Each structure stands twice: as structure tokens, then as C-alpha cells.
Amino acid sequence: MKKLNCITLLFVATLLGCYQQPKETITTPLYQMYSDAWKFHAGEGVDSLWQNPDYNDAAWQTVSDLKLLKDQNVALKNGFGRYRKTVQLNEKLQTALYEQGGITLHLAKFASAEEVYFNGQLVGKTGNFPPDYTGYNDGERSYFVREETIRPDSDNVIAIKFFDGWSAGGFLVSGTAEPFSLSSASTPDKVGLTIAVADSDYIFLSPEPVKVSARIENKNAWAVEGILTVKLTTDTYDSLTTYTLPLTIKGKTTCSDNLKAFNSLPFTPGFYRYEVSFARKDSTVVYGKKSLVIGVDPEKINSPIDAQTDFKEFWDNNLQELAKVKPEYKLTLQPEYSKSDYNIYLVEMRSFGNELIRGYYAQPKKEGKHPIIVEYMGYGSLPYPPNQTWDGFAYFILSIRGQALNLPYHHYEPNWITSGLDHKDNYYYRGAFMDVIRALDFVSSRPEIAADKIGVRGGSQGGALSFVAASLDKRVKAAAPNIPFLSDYRDYFNIAPWPKSDFDAYMQAHPEVKWDDIYTLLSYFDIKNLAQWISCPLIMGFGVQDNVCPPHINFAAYNQVTSEKHWVAGAEYGHSTGAAYYDEVMQFLKDALK
Template identity: 35%
Template structure:
């Protein structure tokens, strides 16, 4: 039976012995490729290593003759390379054999704590948000707390929470409260892009508010559809979708932290992707937030974001009105909603977690915001993960929060 019936002719996997793929300043970067020959004959060809920045600028290319026996799995170590600039780098290994190419690539980080991105806040940045918050505070939330017996259990009650927000929209979420009377620590959960939050249905020793900002889950739709959230209203910062979504999240935290049964010394916010960015925002604007988890956070360092990713949706949006839309004007509007420009306002303890191979929210953008935070903070990087961190990180997040809440 031919080995090629079930496998590609050659397979390459790049790896490192570094458990999280992050190298400290001055540390030697060590990587190796594991090449598998799934043919029944010996192969001789050319192996090419390329190292480039996360903006795809090629820094070095190395070519070498390579041979591998039939059925063999063989390692080839990347030659020593001197990297001195903090950031993230892509290593690609390609094997060429008889006109065919087989490749694999991986990203590593070098001294990410030293990444420095210059904040892009406009001169009226603070005034813009003072006015936005004043508008929010002028609107009566008209909280409606609706029992949900079908979602409740013997140890906790579940409620549908409705409240009014800017733009005459009603936003909603699911509140879980222990049946036993008392004062409890509380967690606000915020959703990823287009996702819906639902009750956690697990803990009876903490209050959890799983909240849906506008156009998410059971909350009202926002103007500007069917375009994606991040281009709705982008012509004007006053009309931009995320102005409303940020204010919705702030309103949700205000509701949670103002409840009589919430220990305001033990309040946390947690979200992933868009929810990670919303968590940064909420912690920045509400000083009652004591703990913040931001997983693979979106809405960070827009300048870097568009140098390390590409989205057809943005190109299409600009092309719709090229006479008034361009990259400069778009980035100016986005600067008002860049978490990097809000990060210094955060006083909460922060845990940020990122996927090293994430093409959606590249880790360099995450660290741009993270490194502006002045409060106690820590990070975790998952070496082999992309935008999804896997099931194990979910429980780790609850364990981290519960340890801060002094819960077992």
C-alpha cells in the first residue's frame, strides 16, 4: 500500500521548545521544522526558511539543500538569528521537491512587554467621552427585572434585565443571583462580535450578569444594518456603532455595581474578542471594576491592526464613497474608540490572554493596549492557538476570577 494514499507527499510542522512561543529580551530564538516524507522513496530538494515581521516585511531568507529518507521524520533547526526589536515575527519553512512546494509557518513573540505604540487620541478625545457619558447619564435606564422561572434552579434565580440606552434602544441581559440572601461578588460578561450571551448556569456563590449590547443576543438592533458593526456610522464618530456599544456596556456595569446585593469591592468584567475590547473599555470608564479579563481583545491599536490584517469589508466601505472616505479619515474616527487610548484609565487588575497565531486579533495589537495599562496586570499567551483559545481557558478564567473573589 502506498503511503501517499492517506497523506500528502510531505508535511512540515514548525515548533519551538518554548512553551508559549514568547522569547524574553536577549533570549536566543530557537525553532525547528519537523519534515515528514510520506513517500516510498528518498527525496532531495531545497529547504527555505524565511523570517518576516508581522507586517510581512522579509528580514532574512536562508536556502539549504535537504534530503530525507522514505517514511522518515526529520528535524531541521532554524539557524541562529539576532532579533532585537520587540514584536511578533513570522517564520516560514518551505520544502521544494520536483516542482512542488510544501510549507508551514508560525508566529513567535519577542519581548512583547516592550512593545510601544504611540497613543492616537485626538485633542478632543476626553471631551468627546465626557459628552457621551453625560448623554448616557441623562437617559433614565428604566430597569425592568423580569423573573425567568424556567431558567432558574434550586440555588439561583435568573432574571431578564432590560434597560434603556442611547439612541432610544433597549438592551438586555441575563442576571443570575444566588437564592440565599447575602452580599456577593459580581461578574459582568460581554460578548464577542455578533455573539449572544446566555446564563452560565453554574455558580451559586456569585452574581453573574451576561449582557448583550445593541444588536447582540436579545437586545434591540442598531441602525445601519446589514453592514458589519465596525463600519456602521464610521463616517462620523457621533454616529459610530461602537459609541453606542461602549455606552451600553458601561450602563450594564453601572446597573450591576449599583445593586444592593453586590459587593462593590469585588466586581469583575470579562469578555473575549470584541468582548475583550469592551472589557477594557468598561474597566476604563467605571472605577468600581476591580478585575478585568480581556481574551484575544479586539478594538486595539487600529493603525497596527490594519497593517497586520486585511478585511474586504473595509475596502468595500471606502469604495462606496471614495470622495469622502479614505484611510486617514477612517483611522481618525476609529481613534476615539481605540482601547489603547483608554488603557491608562484602567485601575483594575487585568488578565489578558492571547492566541499567538491569531489572524483576527493579532497579538501585537493586544499588547499595544496592554502595555499602556498602569495597574496590576499579567498575560498568558497560547503558543499554538489562533482566535479560539480552547475549552481549557474557559475554566481557567473562572478560576482566576473566583480566586480574586476568595471563592473556592
């Protein structure tokens, strides 16, 4: 196996713009706090006027930033919501504004992707909105607002549009802490640190050398001094090396590129974390901090199959048991979704253990036999209807037992993933995996469906279930999983905090249980072990920065697939893959199911 022998970190001491300059005068930032009241409106806001200062928001409801939206019985629309707030600057903040050339806007913890406008001007954003969603982010936000954007002695309007497909989103701070404030700008607010990766998808394939570079921009009028620190670890946080470089950066200049080369490192296939920071020598002030993950030869990652000797027998028996259950399909038209090119039906059917499960079926209004895409949903996702505009496919979106459309009838333990861990026959995903096959039974029974043209897709849990469908049922002719879950548990639990945290809680409540017992049970439900049975073409998408279903576990399953396959990396994406992957998947499915 060929290894990359070294990494070149392009940060050299002769950085452009790095010269000795007078030090700053350090002052304590001045903060101005405001009431908790905001105007709120659900939805994306298709017009471009809502963020403008003179927009009339009198009809918007008033909400508090001290409570979660869901605790105020406020719902989003298609995952979107918008805030507006009018603020004034006090005299001290006005004075600081002129001295510092701007102010800093603080949102504290916020979810999950947003754009922030000040008097109609975009002053900052975190993440991207769908269809190019880059993943969940609930960190604290601070944005520098330039002097020319601000009305010092008049009303100023802050407008925020955000997306959160998982929960109510928006301000996450609750209790007595004030999540929103304005402050005088301090030196760190005007120092920007960015990291660049030479390979556009952040995946380096031998013999390509790994190259990462940094750029520090100092927008202050004075020079800043600090230590640039780069820490390199494996994706399991094992330290490899640390590099430090003292820098002085002239005011209004940029130190661009070029870190001093690390010593040669024996890179093996896998994923690696970079932590890059620029801070004062005493570390009391951090000017900037960034982290990222890159991959090296991921198709050579070695995560061996650990299936038990009765693994195949176990799943053959489950399929036989499922076949004994009469599905008793019931279809109910959903008129509100059926106004375009499909009739949308709520489907109810019996699955493994005679469990009643549900899904949405999009039956084309066009005559003839049609290919179909069966979609499996993410863990805990809320129900949503299928595509309603004709694109050449029929659709079925399954809600597995206890989730989505079945949530009102939920009878499992609070966390599905730890429900039934006492025995593999009782484990939640035994029945859930059979629900996946029952969905294929349903679509194959429909006279308008070409049963030899079935594709599957899904993200996260849905990505894992797509692997399951293609592994256990040859009726699947094409599979398009992305950011797949439920894989390579021993490594998974050393990389990501969740779902390990749920298992930790289970172990605390059941001290008699041993971790080896848990891992043995989970091996029956590990898509890494199932993937060896896939024979159809497959495309997998993953987010290189994903720490929910990290790319290591995605490739643990992918690398066991022996059929035609390829992958698509989202370089800057977390638990998401973005619009480009979606477009490629649709073309892949059209080609595979034509």
C-alpha cells in the same frame, strides 16, 4: 532597550536520516468521487459509539455536502454537529491501496475544528474542541488513512465530529464542486513537516535566544528529494530573510531538528512570521508547508497613544448623557434556564440615546451579597445564557445594541464597525461603549450584588469592551479581557485582512472620505487610548497565532495599563485562548473579588 541580536534556526545540513536514495516513480493520483449525501446529527455525541461502523444512524437526517448546513435549515447544538457516510472502494483504488499502503481522504474546505474517523479509528483532526478551542480554521483538509484501517472490498464508514461556534459549520463548498473524495496516496501524503519552538508559549524574552526547529518524516518506502525553505517576516509581512537547504530524505526515516543558523538579525520587540516549506526542486509538488508566529519582548512594543486633544472631554460628556437616561430595568424570569443554582432573567433596559438593550442576568438562589462577573460578547455572537451551576459569582451577560439579543431590533448599517463613520457622534461604538457602562449601572442596582466586587471579562469584541469598562468606570475592580479587538487601528489594518476589508468597502462607497479622517475618528474608540485610565488589576489572554485580533494590537492596549497586570499566551491558538486561560482567569477573579 535591550534587543535580541540573532535567531538560531536549528536546521543543519547533517540531518539524521538524510542520505541519497533511489527516486520514486511518480504517478497521477486516482480519485474516487461519491454522492453528496451524508447522515447528520446535531450535538457532540456524549457516547463513544456514533463513530463506529455498526452504529445505527437510520434516525439521523440526510444532508448534502454541496450546500451549507444553514441553507438546508440545519442547526447545530452548542456549536457541534456530526456526519456519517458509508463508502466503498472501486477496484482501481483497491489496487492503489495495496501499492501505497493507504489512501487519502479529502474534505476540501471545512469549518472549523473536527475529528475524522475511518471505520471507528481516528485518522486526523484539525484544531481542538471547547473548552480548549484553538480558533477558527476553514482551510482544506486531507488525511492519510493507513491500509490496516480500511476494508478494501466491503463497506467503510467515515464519521466526522466538528465544532463551529460562529456559523453552521461543516462543509463550506457550495455549487458544483464535490467537497469529498478519496484518492490513492501520493508521495506528499506520506511526508510530514512539523515545527517546534524552544519556548513553550512561543514568546521569547530578552536575553533568551529565539530557537525554532523543524522535523520532516518520510513515511514512503522511497527517498524524497526537495528544497527546505524558511521565510522570516514581520507580522506586517515585511521580509527579513529567506533560507533554503536541499535535502534528500531516506525512505521510512526522519530528518529531525537543526536548521543552519541564520545570519545575526537585529530583532526588535514584536511578532514575527515563519513560513516553512519542503518542496520538490521545481516546486511542482509541495511535500509540506507550515507557518507560525512567535513573539519577542511584547511588553516593549511601542504603539504610542494617538488620542485627540478633546478625548477625555468626549467621554466625560458621553457618560453625562448616559446618566440622564432612565434605565427602566425590566426583568423577566427564564424558567428553562433557572432549574439549577441561579434564577436566570432576561433584562431589558434603556441606554444611551434611549436605546433598548438586553442581557441575561444570573441571580444566585443563595442568600447574601455576591460578587459579580459582567461578561461582554464577541462581535456577532449568538446569545447564550449565563453559568447555571454555583461557583461563587453572580453573572450578567450583556448584548450591546444591535447584537445578540438585540439583533431582531437591529437598525444599524449591515456592518456595525463601519456604521456611522461620517462623524464620531454618530459612530456605532459611541453608543455601544455606553451600553457597557449601563450594564454596570444595572448590576450595581441589585441588592443581592456586592457593588464593590464587580469584575468584567470577555473575548474579542468582548475583550475590547472589558478594557472600555475598566477604563471608564472605577466600579470595575478586576478585568479579564482576552484576544481584545478595537485596538491600534493603523497597525491593525496592516496585519490582518479583517476588519480592514469592511473599511475598504466603505471607502469605495464614499470616495470623498480620506483615510486620515477615518483614523482620527477611530482614535476616539481605540482601547489603546482608553487603557491609560485603568486602575484595577488586569489579566489578558491572547492567541499567538491569532490573525483576527493579532497579538500586536492586544499589546498596544495592554502596554498602556499602569495597574497590576499580567498576560497569558496561547502558543498554538488562533482567535482563542483555551481552557488553561479560563481556569487562570477564574482564579484571578476569585482572588481579586474576595
